[in-house]
Amino acid sequence: DHLPGAVNLPVVTQEEFAEVGTLHRTDPHAAYLLGAQYALRNVARYIAEAIAPRAPSDRILIYCFRGGKRSRAWADPVRNIGYAVDLLPGGWKAYRAWVRQELARLPATLPWRVLSGSTATGKTRLLQALAREGEQVLDLEALAVHRGSLLGEWPAQTQPTQKRFDSALRHALARFDPRHPVWVEDESKRIGRLQLPTALFDAIRSAPVVRVEADLRTRVRLVPAGLRSLRRRPRGHG
Known part of the structure; x- marks a missing residue:
């Protein structure tokens, strides 16, 4: 870190x-x-x-x-x-303690808006489009270097350490203006092997939700090509 x-x-x-x-x-x-x-x-x-x-x-x-x-x-x-x-x-040790304090404080100060929906309905694409339009966006999967679902890790990239993730997350939260909404994708407590701070997880869980839906054909098209090519294992094999 x-x-x-x-x-x-x-x-x-x-x-x-x-x-x-x-x-x-x-x-x-x-x-x-x-x-x-x-x-x-x-x-x-x-x-x-x-x-x-x-x-x-x-x-x-x-x-x-x-x-x-x-x-x-x-x-x-x-x-x-x-x-x-x-x-x-106090050096890095004092900085680390401060990061943890800030991660416990900052999430409750921001007005969250949550994008929710099934895998491959385009939630991440919608977040990116909102960012391009000037909206405040927290892309947790980008910070965690993980897709946060059954799609899993990013190709040829490893996740940061928990401490590095915490530092990047605090840096991102501190830049948001609490007078305007912050858009985030609905995530579980863990993204890959990284854990969300409890205060952030609770804030997301209690925020207004916008549900994103897409038909099956569109969802298949949005899944990365490499994953679409994977075949289902025959029954009885693992």
Whole structure:
């Protein structure tokens, strides 16, 4: 997981971290010397690759897992260059706790409209059309990288982790204007292996519903071609 838009710039690599940690068991001073060398080399390289292209007026947020040494190792040299730098108190762990709080709070602040209907009635297409017309739309299946029904996973793509999904979901919810409806497709508690926050699931369940219907011929046409070609297994075989 990470904050939306964040770039990962490790002060030390996993291998370097393991080497420093092993050395620390027998010689803490030597471990700190080695760790500082690795950190300064990596920071110098990343300054050229990731910081130099930034405009001098940019404001940069730096964070690590707990808001400790790794983020401070980045903050000082970036500040010395002249950038405005903020450190995230408590690091990613504090951010994660805040995401969970926001996912418990935000859904109840929005006026939901739910599209419901059988599989392959075009609910996702309707959501996309609403978005093109300027309506507020939460596409849970796109965020979850899963069709959310018997159609299953997206081809050649894997679902994000639960934490990454939560972060993307909070980011999406925070962008909505509570003065206008937010359209969403009716989903179960789980989309693939990902779970919807309880507050969002409850808000969707209690919202006004628009039912989408289509005849069987249309539904077959809307099913992805690769799935239409699958044959039913003979009875007695699995």
